[in-house]
Amino acid sequence: MTARGRIVAVLAACFAAGAAWGEFRFPMPEFESGYKYPEMHTPAADLTWAVADVAILVGFLCLAAWLVLKRRSRPGVLALTVVSLLYFGFWRKGCVCPVGSVQNVLDGALHSSVAVPWVVVLFFVLPILFALFFGRVFCAAVCPLGAIQELVAVKPVQLSRPVIAALSVIPYAYLGLAVLGVATGSGYLICEYDPFVGFFRFGASFNMFLVGGLLLLLGVFVGRPYCRFLCPYGVLLGWASRISKWHASIPPTKCIQCRLCESACPYGAIVTPTPEERPESRAQGARRLAWLIALAPVVIALGVGVGVLSSPMLSRLHATVRLAERVALEERGDVQGTTIDTDAFRAQKRTPAELYAEAHDIQGEYKWGAGLLGAFLGIVVIAKLLALSAVPARKDYETHRTHCLSCARCFPYCPVEGDHGA
Amino acid sequence: MSEGKKPFSRRGFLRAGAALVAGGIAWQARPVSGQTVWQLDPAKCLQCGRCATECVLSPSAVKCVHNYQICGYCDLCSGYLQPGAKGRDTGAEHQLCPVAAIQRKFIEDPFFQYTIDESLCIGCGKCVKGCTLFGNGSLQLQIKQDVCVHCNECAIAMACPADAFSRVPVEEAYVLKSQPPQERKK
Numbered sequence: 001m002t003a004r005g006r007i008v009a010v011l012a013a014c015f016a017a018g019a020a021w022g023e024f025r026f027p028m029p030e031f032e033s034g035y036k037y038p039e040m041h042t043p044a045a046d047l048t049w050a051v052a053d054v055a056i057l058v059g060f061l062c063l064a065a066w067l068v069l070k071r072r073s074r075p076g077v078l079a080l081t082v083v084s085l086l087y088f089g090f091w092r093k094g095c096v097c098p099v100g101s102v103q104n105v106l107d108g109a110l111h112s113s114v115a116v117p118w119v120v121v122l123f124f125v126l127p128i129l130f131a132l133f134f135g136r137v138f139c140a141a142v143c144p145l146g147a148i149q150e151l152v153a154v155k156p157v158q159l160s161r162p163v164i165a166a167l168s169v170i171p172y173a174y175l176g177l178a179v180l181g182v183a184t185g186s187g188y189l190i191c192e193y194d195p196f197v198g199f200f201r202f203g204a205s206f207n208m209f210l211v212g213g214l215l216l217l218l219g220v221f222v223g224r225p226y227c228r229f230l231c232p233y234g235v236l237l238g239w240a241s242r243i244s245k246w247h248a249s250i251p252p253t254k255c256i257q258c259r260l261c262e263s264a265c266p267y268g269a270i271v272t273p274t275p276e277e278r279p280e281s282r283a284q285g286a287r288r289l290a291w292l293i294a295l296a297p298v299v300i301a302l303g304v305g306v307g308v309l310s311s312p313m314l315s316r317l318h319a320t321v322r323l324a325e326r327v328a329l330e331e332r333g334d335v336q337g338t339t340i341d342t343d344a345f346r347a348q349k350r351t352p353a354e355l356y357a358e359a360h361d362i363q364g365e366y367k368w369g370a371g372l373l374g375a376f377l378g379i380v381v382i383a384k385l386l387a388l389s390a391v392p393a394r395k396d397y398e399t400h401r402t403h404c405l406s407c408a409r410c411f412p413y414c415p416v417e418g419d420h421g422a
Numbered sequence: 423m424s425e426g427k428k429p430f431s432r433r434g435f436l437r438a439g440a441a442l443v444a445g446g447i448a449w450q451a452r453p454v455s456g457q458t459v460w461q462l463d464p465a466k467c468l469q470c471g472r473c474a475t476e477c478v479l480s481p482s483a484v485k486c487v488h489n490y491q492i493c494g495y496c497d498l499c500s501g502y503l504q505p506g507a508k509g510r511d512t513g514a515e516h517q518l519c520p521v522a523a524i525q526r527k528f529i530e531d532p533f534f535q536y537t538i539d540e541s542l543c544i545g546c547g548k549c550v551k552g553c554t555l556f557g558n559g560s561l562q563l564q565i566k567q568d569v570c571v572h573c574n575e576c577a578i579a580m581a582c583p584a585d586a587f588s589r590v591p592v593e594e595a596y597v598l599k600s601q602p603p604q605e606r607k608k
Contacts, residue, residue: 028493109450187580
């Protein structure tokens, strides 16, 4: 009787649901043997760790700041790096991480339909706040992506200043593309092309393993290639670190110009004192500065042009644009056969014209977005050139506030360090 | 340092501005208290088979769930048997499931119960397709939340041709056909 009652209830519920699910082809059986429906297995998600993550993130950030700024202990930072890699990487499988959270927060800010959990927002904000006060301590010992590279950087070579400046434009482009991806609804590119998360999960596509493996191999010789020349979140942390209240310093007291820190830093983040003899006269420098400033509008215009021209290609990051192109090819008979995606499209009640219109709108958004991105990159390039040509007055060797990852590698090499009493 | 005594140093001003911008963006994102998870809507699902291949886990976190309440308990089950199968017994050559994850059990004449062995299921959706095309649609693909690693960007969602994946509050993780929308919260 109970079974029958339940069936009636289910049928009533189905009628209540209206024609949404359609009618069932086969009637529900009326069991006579007292058969009981088994329970459906729908286990809940275990998200208790996600709340603990925030507390642990704060704890690790505090510990990293203390180890770098107060304790000045490289072994301590290294130990925390290993713990972070094990916890945020292998135990928590790398998601959500502050690097990816940029996109969630931006998505929530741009699209009202997107809900962003507090945990994710805190993951975005906390490392930036810490960078505003203590420098990039998150990069130093808390980020799992940084940690895995920190541990493989055993034979780093020094890159020249212009090479570093040129390569460090890439993160700005990556950040801009990620913003464009979120704004146009093309997905979260930073997560899609995360090179190391596959290692943390012990499972990824072949390409992800290939890119991740190559980056780690490169990381043996070029310190932290992802952090320095790709990481989009590093751009924001770099900005914050540049104006930080405190920052990892080398040397702790009086510099004796031994240059040991410079050769100890695998990340090219030690800036050198102003040379005794200026490499060029003041007039020459002023002339070049004037040229660079005059060139700025040209470079920015060039950026806009390249952006707009490459926007049709970039717009293929959006699935709808790819689908529309494929459907167009099939409709014209230029390609044989169909794909899963075009089959799915034809199963819906939409005409190709509607799809094309939608794709056209997205391409329009990309044209604007890529133009802005080009202008932004133009500004970045000019700023980098200005920074390269500037000769700041500096007496001692210092850490570069933007590029320094606060890894504390240089501390043990500084001969003045012992006098500090650490 | 005299600079430190100034109430508004340039760097301090910038720092406050940066903190305000970061906080402002975070505020603009309107944070919600709960957690979110990925959900697969079986009403949109086309059983293309990508759930089995695109997930970062192997086997996939997407598996078949059987909603017994709407099953016809048919002897000739279009989710269990190959089209044109010569027999209706448990012979491997008759089964649609490539990994034999569906167990068939006699209940009473003429009804059979079909149970998914989740330790075997790879989420390919072959049974779901058969059941949806010719049966009641009681076999449905769902994301097993205890298996899912909750990637920030679900790899299957990116590849899904039917746009069946969405981020939902954790209480709405499962949505099954036969449940009207107001009963979705389970």
